[in-house]
Amino acid sequence: MRLTDLLDADVVELGGGTLGHVHDVRLVQDGPPLGSVGATFRISGLIVGGTSFGARLGFARAAVRGPWLLKRLFRRLHADARFVPWSAVRGLTEGRIVIEARADDLRAPDPIG
Amino acid sequence: MRRGGGALILAVLLAVLLCACVGPVRSFEVYEGKAATTAESVASAAQTARLAAGEAADARAFAPYLSIVLSEVERDAGGSEDVFGAIQPPDGRSAELRTQLLALIDRVTAVLADLRIAARNGELGRLEDIAAPLGELGEQLARFVEAHA
């Protein structure tokens, strides 16, 4: 599997409701070790939202502090973004990811570096 | 960015720019406007030549430079004349205007040609005398522009 198989894929609930597209894939460095460098990056979950425009510009990151106006603007634009833990993923077909979770139960992604 | 968007913009730009040059002229007012613009650009060429000739007389510029300046303005004036001359005048008044302006421009381009030839021959001292008629011609062109703008 490639990262681009996940990015921009449609995300739908088991019941058929849609959540939007995959904006990004969150990784955590606790996967099986490879070579001499230690732990690899393992998927912890997907960041999913309706509005794709500007989703990967980086304003969602904690390390990007400003400019104030743009940060506000893009935060608002992506206020519907949700974090879907990988454990909720049930099916993976081309361009489509089925998850077992209700939109209401998902929380917004933590802002990270 | 949608694919093909750039090509489309470029095509539209080219179309507009080309139309601006060769659209047919249907009324006296439009023709008069073209005549005024032509007179303006020929006047600009004439004034450039006068300025250059004056600098030559005071030994303020060297020969290669002056000959380039003078051949460029000659080409500009001739080009404006050709473009204007190729436009079909829409009515009798326009035809009169055409005769009047082209006669004036002819006198300018004749002087410009003499200037270019003298400059190429290195006769910088003569340039100011040759350019002398451009003062009066330039004023006539300015009056033409004023009357028809």
Next chain:
Amino acid sequence: MAGRTEGLAGGQSGGRSGDQSGGHRGGRTIDAGLRLLDRQLIDVDGMLAGKVDDLELTMPAEGAPYVTAILAGPGSLSRRVGGRLGAKIEALHRRLHPSEAPGPASVSWGVVTDVGSSIRLSVGKASLPVDTLEQWTREHIIDRIPGSDRAPD
């Protein structure tokens, strides 16, 4: 090795304060699209070795997929660009590549030493598959022009 002194100064990997805390001790969290994709690869000699055009993930029998390789070069860029232009890049990749059905060039995650504003590798780029087109250009064009191996005056 000449490249070792010619490449980028080591000090220029700076500016990664803060996020090193989780570092390689595990638990460091990053977003792949924001922090890995499209970043510059820099080899052990400080030479530029391509971009992270895509990532290869391996699905274990149990648990979540993990990153096993960086994909770089036209064979993986084509999918990122997409559309007709992407298809052309893919076709070009197949044409230039010696093998019948070439996959994208890949760099094992095992040689990644640092994830910052660029991705640093523990090997020289000549040993990586991402370098073949550069080697071809060097051998067939640039080295035929006099002075290609001289440091600039």
Next chain:
Amino acid sequence: MKRFTEITLGILTAIGGFVDIGDLVANAETGARFRMGLAWAVVVGVVGIVVYAEMAGRVAAVSGRPVFDLVRERLGARVALANLLASFFINFLTLAAEIAGVALALELASSVNYLLWIPLVAALVWLVLWRGSFVPMERVFGLLGLALVVFGVALWHLHPEGLLASAMHPGPPTNESWGTYLFFAVALFGATMTPYEVFFFSSGAVEERWTRRDLNVERANVLIGFPLGGALSLLLMGTTATVLAPRGITVEHLSQVGLPVALALGKVGLAVLLVGIFAATFGAALETALSGGYTVSQYFGWQWGKFVRPNKAPRFHLVVLLATGLGGLLMLTAVDPIKVTEYSIVLAAAALPLTYFPILIVANDRDYLGDRVNGRVTNAIATVYLGLLVVVATATIPLMIMTKGGA
């Protein structure tokens, strides 16, 4: 003197950006038609390029990442490729025009037709880029370009009257329309913020191996270089406003730029001017040729730069070689180099936000810059300018069509 030679990167970038072949003629024409009524557009542009070039240089010095790396990292492979195609095309047209510009300067000095000079100039540009190293190149052409200060001396001798007054009262003169006035304003603003300046400056910062410790030098380069370039273009505008505007002369050729200087200072002034024009256009040719190589290499992640020997950056040198050679060939068709740059500036305006937005985002990113991220004042100004760039990007092409290219 040592301090002074440290800022030649900024000087060369600005001279190549502000008084290259297209701008020499455009500024002269603006002065002749509007006197100093559009000086404000240059000033607004200079502030913008200072703010954004400083950010780009700072990111490059601290993280080693030049501008097109940032474009790719923040906009992704697809949008960045659209930007690359647009930027490279514009860069190429400008490079071609600069080659012709050097040839035109040589024609003015020798009266040998410029078309005959073009192959020689193209070969010389390539040779400098192949054999020369970065810093001496930047010093020679940056410092020689300063010969254009002759515009200031000429203006001083001409005792101009009413220039300041015309600068203080913006708006079109009676014989020009608002549409044309705005088109010129937008074109001047776009010309001061041409993207190849930040491509070149930020990559130059890496070429010179600037680090976090060189941020003072970086700032001095920006704060002296760009305003100096802007001042040169305003002084040029002043000379044509004083000498050509009252005579009703409109500027169409590079040769006319010399008339006021010759009038004021005679042969010596004219000779110095031709040296300055030669250096500025040659410098701009180097700047655009390198920028072409930088942008393509940085998009794809190839090794680039003059800091390694040519065979360590083969694809970069191949791009530079092809661009220079094809640029020379394009100009041999005798297309008007001045028209080429004027249209390329207008087309460039449409791509401006795609280059400057990523710079602004990354200049706020602690991951790249640590504690050297933008302060509030910089962010406020930069945000305003980003808005301005978006307006300019959308307005330029409609204005160009409306006014038939400012005719």
